[in-house]
Amino acid sequence: MPGIKIINVKVRDVRFPTSLEQHGSDAMHTDPDYSVAYVVLETDTELKGYGLTFTVGRGTEIVVCAVKALSTLVLGKTLEEITGDFRGFYRLLSSDGQMRWIGPEKGVIQLATAAVLNAVWDLWARAEGKPLWKLLADMDPVKLISCIDFRYITDALTEQEALDILVKAKPGKKTREEQMLRDGYPAYTTSCAWLGYTDLQLTQLCSEALAQGWTKFKVKVGADLQDDIRRCSLIRKLIGPDNTLMIDANQRWDVNEAVHWVTKLAEFRPLWIEEPTSPDDILGHASISKALAPFGIGVASGEQCHNRVMFKQFLQASALQFVQIDSCRVGSVNENLAIILMAAKFNVPVCPHAGGVGLCELVQHLILFDYISVSASLSNRMCEYVDHLHEHFRSPTIIRNAHYTPPSDPGFSCEMLEESVQKHQFPEGEVWRDIEKQ
Ligand SMILES: C[C@H](O)[C@@H](O)CC(=O)C(=O)O
Numbered sequence: 001m002p003g004i005k006i007i008n009v010k011v012r013d014v015r016f017p018t019s020l021e022q023h024g025s026d027a028m029h030t031d032p033d034y035s036v037a038y039v040v041l042e043t044d045t046e047l048k049g050y051g052l053t054f055t056v057g058r059g060t061e062i063v064v065c066a067v068k069a070l071s072t073l074v075l076g077k078t079l080e081e082i083t084g085d086f087r088g089f090y091r092l093l094s095s096d097g098q099m100r101w102i103g104p105e106k107g108v109i110q111l112a113t114a115a116v117l118n119a120v121w122d123l124w125a126r127a128e129g130k131p132l133w134k135l136l137a138d139m140d141p142v143k144l145i146s147c148i149d150f151r152y153i154t155d156a157l158t159e160q161e162a163l164d165i166l167v168k169a170k171p172g173k174k175t176r177e178e179q180m181l182r183d184g185y186p187a188y189t190t191s192c193a194w195l196g197y198t199d200l201q202l203t204q205l206c207s208e209a210l211a212q213g214w215t216k217f218k219v220k221v222g223a224d225l226q227d228d229i230r231r232c233s234l235i236r237k238l239i240g241p242d243n244t245l246m247i248d249a250n251q252r253w254d255v256n257e258a259v260h261w262v263t264k265l266a267e268f269r270p271l272w273i274e275e276p277t278s279p280d281d282i283l284g285h286a287s288i289s290k291a292l293a294p295f296g297i298g299v300a301s302g303e304q305c306h307n308r309v310m311f312k313q314f315l316q317a318s319a320l321q322f323v324q325i326d327s328c329r330v331g332s333v334n335e336n337l338a339i340i341l342m343a344a345k346f347n348v349p350v351c352p353h354a355g356g357v358g359l360c361e362l363v364q365h366l367i368l369f370d371y372i373s374v375s376a377s378l379s380n381r382m383c384e385y386v387d388h389l390h391e392h393f394r395s396p397t398i399i400r401n402a403h404y405t406p407p408s409d410p411g412f413s414c415e416m417l418e419e420s421v422q423k424h425q426f427p428e429g430e431v432w433r434d435i436e437k438q
């Protein structure tokens with residue numbers, strides 16, 4: 001490890017035309033082309049680090065520019081220098097004296113930070129010859145804590161409290177790891193009910209999913225109340241009274257509208273309403289949570305929550321009942337560790353977001369770590385799964401009986417097949433040239 005020096009940062013704009021078939025569509029993102037800013041850290045050894053951040057099409061070129069702007073901070077660093085003071089390196093990227101003005105720690109620059117740091121974590125895990133979840137699970141708690149930037153969150157979680165949570169969870173770690181290797185981590189599927197799918201598609205996909213052993217389903221809502229009532233009624237009939245249903249509005253409503261709309265869907269017994277309103281409206285989420293509690297419906301959010309500071313406030317305000325971490329939205333593993341530990345302190349379950357390309361591959365590592373080393377609980381917990389584009393990854397997710405099988409390849413599962421990258425590179429890849437011609 002001492003000898004591994006980063007000598008080049010490559011970043012590419014890779015897009016998949018998922019909008020053509022309405023995969024991934026919701027009430028706000030009606031035509032998403034699942035995309036990534038894809039980063040490769042080349043080193044002076046054979047090892048490379050692969051990282052990415054997710055977007056939904058146009059604008060990926062802006063994230064690519066932001067990664068290029070950050071790359072000067074990474075070039076020439078050794079892996080040992082970075083991991084020897086990962087908190088310092090996180091701050092270097094997130095708090096650069098000039099670049100922080102275009103954030104700080106939010107929006108495009110935060111997505112770019114995620115892509116770069118995901119690549120660094122991938123490189124570290126590869127250098128150690130372990131999948132990332134195992135690197136984290138085996139890491140000494142003091143070392144783990146040293147990767148987290150506690151700035152702005154110590155009023156909710158101190159370093160000592162974070163350490164105590166990790167130490168308290170030590171007993172039983174081995175058993176939980178064995179359990180995960182044997183049974184996997186429970187998952188739910190969103191792939192049956194994207195908003196642009198017809199009722200026929202929904203019926204077919206849901207029936208197939210039930211036959212494959214899925215028991216937890218998420219439906220997109222929010223564009224039209226009568227459509228939502230019809231679709232939720234259809235899916236509830238298909239899955240029966242005992243399986244789990246969640247609904248996701250992707251930020252479509254105002255606060256009072258959200259309460260009114262979800263009340264109309266309460267008869268279908270959704271476990272949660274996801275992103276009912278603006279992802280920035282913490283007090284709005286708190287009002288919605290309070291209004292829906294009597295119906296037994298929780299509020300979930302996080303896929304567009306900028307950073308640990310906002311998660312802190314969501315938790316302090318009891319504005320969320322499910323914390324949806326995202327591997328590519330906040331500052332990579334470093335910031336997600338802070339969020340996972342805060343969720344543990346506030347006793348709120350973490351149910352990761354994974355609707356996008358590559359997000360299942362990455363976030364499975366974080367939720368495995370959460371179970372093995374932090375929460376030690378599966379109660380009310382599950383990880384999202386979407387059945388798209390896994391074939392473009394070197395180590396794709398493996399689902400068995402609606403559970404994520406822990407990855408065994410070293411790294412963070414970010415590496416894409418070079419052929420896929422070339423074909424889908426925007427705008428020059430073959431796939432996009434063909435679409436241009438039509
Ligand atoms: C645009 C994405 O597909 C989004 O709809 C994903 C999402 O909200 C989810 O998976 O949850």
Ligand SMILES: [Mg+2]
Pocket residue numbers: 248250274275303353355
């Ligand atoms: Mg969502």
